[in-house]
Amino acid sequence: xxxxxxxxxxxxxxxxxxxxxxxxxxxxxxxxxxxxxxxxxxxxxxxxxxxxxxxxxxxxxxxxxxxxxxxxxxxxxxxxxxxxxxxxxxxxxxxxxxxxxxxxxxxxxxxxxxxxxxxxxxxxxxxxxxxxxxxxxxxxxxxxxxxxxxxxxxxxxxxxxxxxxxxxxxxxxxxxxxxxxxxxxxxxxxxxxxxxxxxxxxxxxxxxxxxxxxxxxxxxxxxxxxxxxxxxxxxxxxxxxxxxxxxxxxxxxxxxxxxxxxxxxxxxxxxxxxxxxxxxxxxxxxxxxxxxxxxxxxxxxxxxxxxxxxxxxxxxxxxxxxxxxxxxxxxxxxxxxxxxxxxxxxxxxxxxxxxxxxxxxxxxxxxxxxxxxxxxxxxxxxxxxxxxxxxxxxxxxxxxxxxxxx
Amino acid sequence: xxxxxxxxxxxxxxxxxxxxxxxxxxxxxxxxxxxxxxxxxxxxxxxxxxxxxxxxxxxxxxxxxxxxxxxxxxxxxxxxxxxxxxxxxxxxxxxxxxxxxxxxxxxxxxxxxxxxxxxxxxxxxxxxxxxxxxxxxxxxxxxxxxxxxxxxxxxxxxxxxxxxxxxxxxxxxxxxxxxxxxxxxxxxxxxxxxxxxxxxxxxxxxxxxxxxxxxxxxxxxxxxxxxxxxxxxxxxxxxxxxxxxxxxxxxxxxxxxxxxxxxxxxxxxxx
Numbered sequence: 073x074x075x076x077x078x079x080x081x082x083x084x085x086x087x088x089x090x091x092x093x094x095x096x097x098x099x100x101x102x103x104x105x106x107x108x109x110x111x112x113x114x115x116x117x118x119x120x121x122x123x124x125x126x127x128x129x130x131x132x133x134x135x136x137x138x139x140x141x142x143x144x145x146x147x148x149x150x151x152x153x154x155x156x157x158x159x160x161x162x163x164x165x166x167x168x169x170x171x172x173x174x175x176x177x178x179x180x181x182x183x184x185x186x187x188x189x190x191x192x193x194x195x196x197x198x199x200x201x202x203x204x205x206x207x208x209x210x211x212x213x214x215x216x217x218x219x220x221x222x223x224x225x226x227x228x229x230x231x232x233x234x235x236x237x238x239x240x241x242x243x244x245x246x247x248x249x250x251x252x253x254x255x256x257x258x259x260x261x262x263x264x265x266x267x268x269x270x271x272x273x274x275x276x277x278x279x280x281x282x283x284x285x286x287x288x289x290x291x292x293x294x295x296x297x298x299x300x301x302x303x304x305x306x307x308x309x310x311x312x313x314x315x316x317x318x319x320x321x322x323x324x325x326x327x328x329x330x331x332x333x334x335x336x337x338x339x340x341x342x343x344x345x346x347x348x349x350x351x352x353x354x355x356x357x358x359x360x361x362x363x364x365x366x367x368x369x370x371x372x373x374x375x376x377x378x379x380x381x382x383x384x385x386x387x388x389x390x391x392x393x394x395x396x397x398x399x400x401x402x403x404x405x406x407x408x409x410x411x412x413x414x415x416x417x418x419x420x421x422x423x424x425x426x427x428x429x430x431x432x433x434x435x436x437x438x439x440x441x442x443x444x445x446x447x448x449x450x451x452x453x454x455x456x457x458x459x460x461x462x463x464x465x466x467x468x469x470x471x472x473x474x475x476x477x478x
Numbered sequence: 479x480x481x482x483x484x485x486x487x488x489x490x491x492x493x494x495x496x497x498x499x500x501x502x503x504x505x506x507x508x509x510x511x512x513x514x515x516x517x518x519x520x521x522x523x524x525x526x527x528x529x530x531x532x533x534x535x536x537x538x539x540x541x542x543x544x545x546x547x548x549x550x551x552x553x554x555x556x557x558x559x560x561x562x563x564x565x566x567x568x569x570x571x572x573x574x575x576x577x578x579x580x581x582x583x584x585x586x587x588x589x590x591x592x593x594x595x596x597x598x599x600x601x602x603x604x605x606x607x608x609x610x611x612x613x614x615x616x617x618x619x620x621x622x623x624x625x626x627x628x629x630x631x632x633x634x635x636x637x638x639x640x641x642x643x644x645x646x647x648x649x650x651x652x653x654x655x656x657x658x659x660x661x662x663x664x665x666x667x668x669x670x671x672x673x674x675x676x677x678x679x680x681x682x683x684x685x686x687x688x689x690x691x692x693x694x695x696x697x698x699x700x701x702x703x704x705x706x707x708x709x710x711x712x713x714x715x716x717x718x719x720x721x722x723x724x725x726x727x728x729x730x731x732x733x734x735x736x737x738x739x740x741x742x743x744x745x746x747x748x749x
Contacts, residue, residue, distance in 0.1 A: 348584060
């Protein structure tokens, strides 16, 4: 269908994004560029211009990487949730406010003497209800999700202020604080990473063998082993870096675990397939027999759940719940930005929860790096805006494929 | 069905699906005024008519998307009722709408299994929608469907539909309809948006459907395509039957006259 030899750069870019690994490429490149800039280029510049007396690799130091991961974890948790509604072509503006309400309730409950684990379960259930209620309005009443969740944003912000009249509450519960304080011992962290790599390799090989047995097209071995190698390198590098400062924190293990579960649900179950189908063509999905309304409600329920988990993580990390850290701050836009920078389409039907984590790292790295260089809050906002526009532009360009070879 | 002989061709094969006296009103508009229609297995029945003749309404009635106000359905001679799309699907009646209803962001195999995804055995603790998909089974099913229809233009069932041509998409939509154990396949203007080469591909698939003993209803405006694939041609006008012609006994001109002015001559059918 394509006239040979006339494949433009844009076409090549589009076909690359269609592949599984290719969808990670843009955001990985962005991350590498940001890290190279803050980690190598700026210190070298300081060295060359004589401002510093030695090479100061602050940004890429294990300590900073550790903090970077912890800072990005909250954004990532919300971004992973928001990705599920973005897949449907909907949006959730209330996620950060939901997280705030859940965190505030958690704080109030543990203060009143409710055990930490029970309080966590209760706020997770409340988060699901808060999300699903908005989903019902979107699906059954037919209000655009933008409006419903904008109302949710305002309402939940108010609710959070009602729960926390002072706007601040310390959370000292050992169970809640444990999510960030508990560290996996170095050796166990490595063992866990190795186990993940082995499982990944086993699953890939197993699938390849079944493909061959069924006479289906098989991936070239280079691609297969390349995937395993890339996955293994990243896992081991991350764990070694974290071990070099402290150890692998429980929070990151939980985040990766939840994302794995949600990633599996969205890509490998009939429910996940229905999310993509509704996002790609809701009318086709309806005719194919999917209950589109129920799927919408479920997706909003998942955002609510992830927002509640984000609230718990946030309360655990800050040791307190404050209005500005959740509902009133920039968390919402950072989370949506992270999902979109990760390559999840705002138009629905394309994206992945893993990309949301990478997107959150991009946002987190920008904030962290600009902080280290002493940039003002104004600079940070402007750079974040520019990155977001760039990401959405890439999305729009790669979407405008139209009908190739009509 | 004796008196129908002037409406159904004189050498009509036994009908697989037939409807009698279908009436459909939309408010004051009388869209179908007692239409009779039938299609046999291993036959391509073209359904033609001017705009507003009732083709689409009839097709949607057959597919269960509309419920007829009056009229009877027969499947292999047995009286059946079709009140919603699921009834039609259960009877093996499938429709390929003009917009194809494909998800462009999914690959070919996923589109073919859309709504009836195979899941791996076991995992019975989980509700069905959360069990692991058997995506390799999907690919196998897709390959089988295309082999059955002898579609050779698709290189990979793992390609995203968004990057495929109109003819390939039409083939996918037809393969999906056939894959659902259907016996009646209705195609709504399948070649309307296609170029010459793509049209030929689709017509090959339609002929292949006839060879695989499907009953095919083919709606089109294009006389050349109709005279290429159809065995019989049913002409509607103003919500009623004009006549059903054997392709071999008629000409495009006669069909056009029948579409626009009704029965031009009694001679043809009496012959």
